[in-house]
Amino acid sequence: xxxxxxxxxxxxxxxxxxxxxxxxxxxxxxxxxxxxxxxxxxxxxxxxxxxxxxxxxxxxxxxxxxxxxxxxxxxxxxxxxxxxxxxxxxxxxxxxxxxxxxxxxxxxxxxxxxxxxxxxxxxxxxxxxxxxxxxxxxxxxxxxxxxxxxxxxxxxxxxxxxxxxxxxxxxxxxxxxxxxxxxxxxxxxxxxxxxxxxx
Numbered sequence: 001x002x003x004x005x006x007x008x009x010x011x012x013x014x015x016x017x018x019x020x021x022x023x024x025x026x027x028x029x030x031x032x033x034x035x036x037x038x039x040x041x042x043x044x045x046x047x048x049x050x051x052x053x054x055x056x057x058x059x060x061x062x063x064x065x066x067x068x069x070x071x072x073x074x075x076x077x078x079x080x081x082x083x084x085x086x087x088x089x090x091x092x093x094x095x096x097x098x099x100x101x102x103x104x105x106x107x108x109x110x111x112x113x114x115x116x117x118x119x120x121x122x123x124x125x126x127x128x129x130x131x132x133x134x135x136x137x138x139x140x141x142x143x144x145x146x147x148x149x150x151x152x153x154x155x156x157x158x159x160x161x162x163x164x165x166x167x168x169x170x171x172x173x174x175x176x177x178x179x180x181x182x183x184x185x186x187x188x189x190x191x192x193x194x195x196x197x198x199x
Contacts, residue, residue: 015062015072025056027074027091039091041076045084055079056087067176105129108136108158108197111178114149123148125190134158137194142185150181152195163195170195 016036019028029037043054059075076087113123127138142148154160160179163170170193173180181195 020058036095041089044088051085111151111153134197144188152179161198165193
């Protein structure tokens, strides 16, 4: 609780508490005592049929960077491999309007944007990774003169080398496992962007 006249401290920076029921595949995440995510994890075929004979196991890892950033990874694996089967998670995010669930990928991907739209709208319209060229590209909905920042996750071994926004050079800034692409739109509408990476 903040005391009048004092600057509030930084929020807690710790991993969420994981509640996992392997029998029925129920997952819940809690942060500071409140549920932030809940859902079901199960094995399914490509056409969406449940594979009841296959169980799903959960592996969790946590790490903390020198800067204090906490990374918590939940990995779900089939109890045994079965051709044509995969792990599926269906759930809902219970945090704030700005909270979202994100699947871990082993290449750069957009973590967040600074423009949050309500009533089902999104500012990130498209995102695509080219593994051969090491290029992340996409399209965003922007508003004239409203500063817009894409924050991209940088997995270990990746670094951004250049960026383009609608054919012009883009401004990037790397820090603490991310790279930010900053722009100030000249018109309201859609912008197309690319970020080139090296390993």
